[in-house]
């Protein structure tokens with residue numbers, strides 16, 4: 001279980017408050033206007049950004065003062081964060097050991113993660129020798145290989161076309177089915193939320209609200225969500 005208890009993050013004129021609980025194994029989409037604090041929220045949970053007030057709990061442990069590496073949390077950033085001079089396998093291996101001194105078992109884990117995302121046999125390539133979709137798969141494999149209980153994805157597939165993005169979301173769901181990890185997925189696309197996340201959290205007006213049922217939220221969006229979605233909620237699907 002992830003618990004943000006009276007959390008506040010303040011920087012310059014920006015403030016984000018959060019007070020919510022997410023059950024272990026839940027899948028939550030994080031949606032809201034640009035600049036509302038979605039990335040900030042993930043950074044706080046991952047330990048990359050300090051709190052001004054409050055505590056963060058993960059499975060009963062107070063992780064507020066732990067470094068990112070000690071938290072049992074994996075985070076995937078918007079740009080995939082692949083290193084062009086390293087091979088695909090090395091990029092995945094970084095998830096296990098930043099110095100890449102992998103044991104034979106860890107090398108096997110890297111190979112298995114690459115197979116899992118459909119990149120078996122491509123470990124020796126450089127990222128530039130892969131398509132955009134394949135590069136996203138490498139980044140996902142790096143998250144998988146860590147086998148952490150909480151996975152934070154910050155618009156991971158935003159650069160992909162619709163079909164490829166759906167494919168990646170389905171792959172992600174399949175992988176989470178296997179590991180039982182909790183997911184927080186930042187997205188600007190309501191369809192992403194509907195496809196993968198039974199719960200959705202709205203971040204708006206300085207507040208990360210408690211997650212609610214995705215279907216119910218989009219069926220009757222509150223004012224802040226309506227303002228963000230604009231008319232797009234009413235557009236026919238084929239437009």
Ligand SMILES: Nc1ncnc2c1ncn2[C@@H]1O[C@H](COP(=O)(O)OP(=O)(O)OP(=O)(O)O)[C@@H](O)[C@H]1O
Nearest residue numbers: 011012014032033034035036037038039040041203
């Ligand atoms: N490194 C930083 N230093 C100072 N302010 C920052 C920094 N990064 C973000 N901010 C500010 O913090 C606020 C929240 O930004 P954040 O990136 O969390 O929003 P977001 O909801 O993820 O936006 P987007 O959807 O555009 O990615 C914004 O006002 C932004 O300008």
